[in-house]
Amino acid sequence: MAHGKNINVFLMDNTPVGRIKCTLSNWTGTVYKIPRTALEKCNDRDDLKQSGVYFLFGTSDETEKPLAYIGQAGTRKNEKGILYRLFEHRKNDYWNEVVVFTTSNNSFGPTEISFLENKFYNLAMNAHRYELKNENEPTQGNITEEKESELEEFTEKACIIMGVLGHKIFEPLSTPISEGTLSHSAEETTDVLFRLSRRIRKLGRTIEAKGKRTAEGFVVLQGSDVSPVEDETISAGISKRRRKARISNGILLEDMLFSSPSAAAKFLIGQSTNGLMAWKTESGTTLKEYEKLMLK
Numbered sequence: 001m002a003h004g005k006n007i008n009v010f011l012m013d014n015t016p017v018g019r020i021k022c023t024l025s026n027w028t029g030t031v032y033k034i035p036r037t038a039l040e041k042c043n044d045r046d047d048l049k050q051s052g053v054y055f056l057f058g059t060s061d062e063t064e065k066p067l068a069y070i071g072q073a074g075t076r077k078n079e080k081g082i083l084y085r086l087f088e089h090r091k092n093d094y095w096n097e098v099v100v101f102t103t104s105n106n107s108f109g110p111t112e113i114s115f116l117e118n119k120f121y122n123l124a125m126n127a128h129r130y131e132l133k134n135e136n137e138p139t140q141g142n143i144t145e146e147k148e149s150e151l152e153e154f155t156e157k158a159c160i161i162m163g164v165l166g167h168k169i170f171e172p173l174s175t176p177i178s179e180g181t182l183s184h185s186a187e188e189t190t191d192v193l194f195r196l197s198r199r200i201r202k203l204g205r206t207i208e209a210k211g212k213r214t215a216e217g218f219v220v221l222q223g224s225d226v227s228p229v230e231d232e233t234i235s236a237g238i239s240k241r242r243r244k245a246r247i248s249n250g251i252l253l254e255d256m257l258f259s260s261p262s263a264a265a266k267f268l269i270g271q272s273t274n275g276l277m278a279w280k281t282e283s284g285t286t287l288k289e290y291e292k293l294m295l296k
Contacts, residue, residue, distance in 0.1 A: 007164055013038070022161050028107060029154060032100040033165045039086055048083040051075050051109065052102030053116045056095035057167060060131055063244055067094055068169055069133035070121050072113040094133065099165060101158050114141035115151050116158075123159070123170045128254060130169050173219045173255040174212050194261075194279040194287060198269050202229050209252075209268050211261070211279060213287075218261045218275070220268065224252045230270030238266050261287055 005024065012019040019038050022031040030047055042048050056069040069092075073085035082100055089095070101116070102108065108116075118140040124130060143151070159170045196209040209224035226247050230239060245267075246253040258264040261275030269278075276288035285293075 005160060007161060009164070013041075020165065022165065023104075024157055024161070027154075027157055028103045028105050029157060029161075030102050030104050031158070031161050031165070032102075033097065034086075034100065035097050036090070036095060039083070039090075042083055045083070047102055047104065047106070048100065049075070049081045050102050050106045051113050052082045052100055053113055053120060054082060054086065054101070055099045055120075055162075055167070055169070056089060056092075056133070057097050057099070058095040060094075063131065066130045066167075066169075067133060068124065068130040068167075069095065070117060070124065070138070071134075072117040072138070074110055074113065099162060099167065111141055111143055111147070112151060114139060115143050115148070116155065119151070119155050120158075120170075123155075127168075127170055127172050129171065129173065130167075168216075173216075173257050174214065174221065192281055192290070194281060196224075196265060196268060196278050196280075198265075198273075198278065200227050200229065200269065203227060207268055211264055213261075214257070217257055217259045218264045218279075220252060220256045220258065220264045222252055222255050224268060226250055226252050226268055227270040233272035234266045234270060238263060242267060242270070 008023045008025075010021040010023075012021055018035065019041065020033040022033070023029070032042075032045075032048065034042060051072075051074045053070070053072050056071070058067045059065070060067050069089075071085070071089075073082040075081040082102060086098055086100075089098075117138040121132070121134060121138050124132060162168075162170060191212070194211050194213070196211065197206055199206045207225040207227050209226075210221045211224070212219050212221065226242070226245070228250055230242065241256075245256060256264075256267070258267065261279050262273060263275070265273040265275040265278040276291075277286050279287040281290055
């Protein structure tokens with residue numbers, strides 16, 4: 001059984017849209033979430049003049065997907081580390097807030113921040129949630145196995161706090177619903193794969209797709225078929241997502257998250273569909289019936 005975590009969240013400006021500081025008991029890490037417009041307010045923060053790793057967050061104008069840039073900052077001779085680097089980034093207009101990871105005891109050196117930058121980059125790439133602005137994979141550098149073990153533990157805690165701060169950049173879309181949210185009888189079926197099969201008359205063929213229920217909604221899995229035709233029964237929003245999605249020869253090239261099973265089915269089929277009936281388990285049980293079983 002997983003243990004809970006007690007995270008200390010401090011609203012530095014007495015508002016949830018201002019600066020936020022996060023810490024964990026018995027952890028040397030210190031995390032800041034700072035709006036771009038509040039950087040000047042941080043001039044008196046000595047820990048932001050240290051070394052650390054930072055994430056710049058924004059939204060792509062072209063794809064409307066979340067953007068992120070992962071970087072590192074070492075302590076400068078002028079005693080301006082992370083904060084000074086963030087001021088330099090203001091020449092780029094794609095980001096509107098930053099999340100910073102540093103330490104309470106100023107223990108990060110060049111080796112540590114290089115390792116963490118590389119680790120965070122690869123975790124984000126594997127999750128496929130954010131478009132990364134980094135042109136190249138950061139260099140990991142040489143590190144002892146003892147230090148690597150220590151930094152792996154730091155990474156685990158950092159990933160949890162990042163999610164709490166609203167950025168699930170490290171969480172794969174197809175992560176199943178937590179077992180703790182299900183009834184005992186459903187604990188063995190938390191990673192059920194649902195299938196959709198629909199004959200499209202205009203195409204003269206059948207659309208086949210796979211998906212999963214998650215804690216965030218419904219994820220259509222990479223490799224699913226997408227009908228190239230649609231009608232007026234789907235919303236403008238679904239139609240827009242169909243045009244912007246990564247699709248090649250009618251095949252979805254990425255996992256995609258939807259707010260509901262019906263939205264996912266409409267995206268795939270191109271017409272109004274009841275997702276609770278369209279999605280079925282391997283044995284043919286509809287999603288509607290499956291969810292009833294979960295409650296027993």
